[in-house]
Amino acid sequence: MDPKHTILAAALLTAGTLSATTIRPEKVKCGNCGEENTVTVVGSTNQMQAPDLDLRPGEMMRSTLRYQVTECKKCHYCAEDIGEKPESEAAKKAIARPMPGKGLKFRFVRAAEIMRAEAEAAGDKRDAAKKHCIAGLMLLRAAWVCDDEGKSDEAAGYRRQCAAELEKVIAFKEKQDGELPRGFALMLCDVCRRSGDFAKAERMARRVLNAKTREQRIAELQLELCRQKKTDRHTLNEISKPTPKK
Numbered sequence: 001m002d003p004k005h006t007i008l009a010a011a012l013l014t015a016g017t018l019s020a021t022t023i024r025p026e027k028v029k030c031g032n033c034g035e036e037n038t039v040t041v042v043g044s045t046n047q048m049q050a051p052d053l054d055l056r057p058g059e060m061m062r063s064t065l066r067y068q069v070t071e072c073k074k075c076h077y078c079a080e081d082i083g084e085k086p087e088s089e090a091a092k093k094a095i096a097r098p099m100p101g102k103g104l105k106f107r108f109v110r111a112a113e114i115m116r117a118e119a120e121a122a123g124d125k126r127d128a129a130k131k132h133c134i135a136g137l138m139l140l141r142a143a144w145v146c147d148d149e150g151k152s153d154e155a156a157g158y159r160r161q162c163a164a165e166l167e168k169v170i171a172f173k174e175k176q177d178g179e180l181p182r183g184f185a186l187m188l189c190d191v192c193r194r195s196g197d198f199a200k201a202e203r204m205a206r207r208v209l210n211a212k213t214r215e216q217r218i219a220e221l222q223l224e225l226c227r228q229k230k231t232d233r234h235t236l237n238e239i240s241k242p243t244p245k246k
């Protein structure tokens with residue numbers, strides 16, 4: 001073979017190998033009941049296509065959705081990692097309830113319910129927000145399963161539940177940092193739009209358009225101080241708590 005062709009062939013083969021999704025079985029002891037489960041773990045994947053506006057990844061990562069939740073075959077604990085112990089009694093109670101149904105969608109729904117119970121039981125607000133976030137992302141994944149099955153009404157229902165969780169995360173982060181978490185807000189915007197809640201989607205989009213970053217507010221403060229010919233000391237406290245834009 002012409003050496004040029006050999007190199008080209010090697011490059012193509014390598015590209016193919018590097019870009020493939022690899023999965024492997026792994027043994028995991030259930031954090032709730034101790035049962036040993038064999039789960040499928042994604043070793044590597046790629047995103048050759050652009051993600052959707054709700055951040056659903058493009059292919060090939062898009063097709064790893066089914067591996068993003070695991071169910072214990074004995075106690076039906078569902079989570080991204082069932083090796084993690086449920087933290088609260090509320091979560092254990094949620095696990096003790098019967099499965100809402102069979103299949104991937106219900107594994108995401110159940111994982112969301114368990115995580116929502118954890119969030120509501122969490123003492124620390126940051127921890128609660130993180131758990132509401134995970135619950136929301138699990139519900140969004142349930143909506144994606146419905147999208148793939150062509151069940152748009154059901155998908156909209158999960159998106160509305162997801163929006164309720166994401167709103168809690170945004171409220172916490174906004175209070176914490178004094179700034180609208182714009183990435184989250186844009187994701188929520190798309191979740192609302194795709195559930196048919198155009199009014200809320202528009203409000204979110206407008207809030208992002210109007211949101212000022214900390215840097216923008218510092219620059220505005222500096223311009224104002226220059227205008228007033230002030231040379232005195234000022235601190236970040238003056239710009240840390242903006243009025244949220246509706």
Ligand SMILES: [Zn+2]
Pocket residue numbers: 030031032033034035072073074075076077
């Ligand atoms: Zn179990």
